Amino acid sequence: MPALPDYFKIANEIMSDVRSGRLKPGDKLPSIAELCELHRVSASTIRLVFVRLEALEVIDRHQGKGVFVTDPATWLRKP
Template sequence: MPATPDYIRISDEIAADVRSGKYKPGDKLPSIAELCSQYKVSSSTIQLVFVRLEAIEAIRRHQGKGVFVTDPKTWLRKP
């Protein structure tokens, strides 16, 4: 069975951190360089993480300012 790609694993971890309250709506996520260091992956992998999280509207990117968490109520599905 193939391993889960890093970008999926990391985006799932960040989404779980939002659900748990580690990151709150409006919080700025760590920089690409910080996330690369934390997860020991390339910047292109973190870019894929951001693309995936942006697709589900879990984050919003502001050029020159950073990446911010959106309100999970807008993107989390109810059980």
């Protein structure tokens, strides 16, 4: 079985942090540069993480302000 791509693993990690309460609704995620350093991946990988999480409604991106965690009650109920 092929390994999961880095962006998928990082997105799953962030989702797990939201589910466990380590990240709460309204929390601001670190910048792309900070996440690159933390996970030792490229900026394009982190952008893919954000695209995935935004599609799943886990985050909201606000240009010039940052990336914020949404209320998990909205996305945890979806099939």
